[in-house]
Amino acid sequence: MNWQAIFSIYRYEMNRTFRTIAQSIVSPVLSTVLYFVVFGSAIGQRIDTVEGIDYGAFIVPGLVMLTLLQQSVTNASFGIYFPKFIGTIYELLSAPLSFIEIVIGYVGAAASKALMIAAIILITSTFFVDLQIAHPFWMLAFLVLTAVSFALLGFIIGIWAGNFEQLQLIPLLVITPLVFLGGAFYSVSMLPPGWQTVTQFNPVLYLISGFRWSFFGVADVPVGISIAAICVFLAICIAVIWAIFRTGWRIKP
């Protein structure tokens, strides 16, 4: 293992985060605070509690998940797409690096950054609501597993994308709607029965439900299924990346 190279990629990517701190950190935090004000305070005044939980607190796990998913996908996709776009990827390919090391460097940095922002949002939310975390270990596990698997997904998108439009396509058109429809701001039991069934097919539902369970001990779906779902997703992403690098798809003619 070329640890030095993994560390170099990781540090280089993290530097990029701090160099563009307004765009990388301030903006996601600000938009989450806005969600919080609109949903938590404005709408929250009309909805007292959901499943016995104060509405303001109820939406916190959903908000954290929303940001975590968006951030890990966009950071990782941009991280690998940018060298492809400007051509500096030649350097990664001609270095004594295995693909595993490239993935660890980029995905590790993207996941770290997403986790940092998630932590900031979580801390910020404690200024607005009373938060108790029932299962801290599982909360952390959900955060890390989600950040890593969606950073892997982002990496795949970055390799696949041929232009900036494609790069944004999946985060905007797939991830964000799935999070909104995955019970970020409501409990699935509040939906009409037909929609409850449809929602079962939304993979993000399992993430948000499991993550919320780690805070409040209540979930829309059994937590075991949530954990299994995220593990399956992680395995699929790893398999796809392995296949990409075996064939050199879109990277190496």
Place this chain on the structure above:
Amino acid sequence: MTAIISIKGLEKTYADGFEALKGVDLDIHEGEILALLGPNGAGKTTLISTVCGLVTPSAGQISVGGHDIASEFRAARSLIGLVPQEITIEPFEKVINTVRFSRGLFGKRRDDAHIEKVLRSLSLWEKRNNRNQELSGGMKRRVLIAKALSHEPRVLFLDEPTAGVDVTLRREMWELVRQLRADGVIIILTTHYIEEAEEMADRIGVIDHGRLLLVEEKQKLLHQLGRKELLLELAEPLDEVPGSLAEYDLELSDDRLHLTYEFDAHAERTGMTRLMGAISEAGLSLKDLSTRQSSLEDVFLKLVQDGRATAEEGAE
């Protein structure tokens, strides 16, 4: 001489069916500067990219320092520095950070003394804290060289180092390459400027349509180029070369008004004086005369044309 890079039967066919390399064999030796000369699209960049790991070969073997580039890619690639043709550089990062990053990718510990040495030798030290996008084109190209040298490679590939570069900068680049060679770096450069190959290289390889047409010591090549031609324009058309001039192997042109005499410019006796005497004895009157020397360009063009002719015959 030992070969630092050995290429055997290298072929590359791209997914769209384009055959970029059609069986290239090449050994690159310790301590040399090799110039790969060829027109655009000849396969120069594909050849370099394959050795450096950017392109997967379709067939053939490549070893660098005795290490196979596929099975021992870490050992092989550690020896190589690559300067790409296009200026590809992270615009927003500082010069020194991009160079440090390159060193890190090669698994080497941070070494500020070495980075300083490299940046100073490329006159970039003053600019180390500038962002790459603030640099001029020539400086950006030097940053690419600094990146390639950051991990102390033994072999440096320069892909068209002076393409689109002005004359002053080209001279500077040549000076730099010589200095690198003096430091013991083996250099392979591609170019489509014959002048550049003539100026820089110890050996010259001519490549066209994916084939290596010739690899020759520059001196030998230049010697072959020492041939000169004397062109004699006659006042009156001539039916045939007079028998008394047979020993000079003169060639009569189709319009029967020109005679060509070939001689070795480096030889002690060119035979020119005797020829002039013989011509006047034969009663020929001359209107004009001129000499011309075949250049590397002629040889190159001839090789490329012959190569294409052979390829077409083969295809028929």
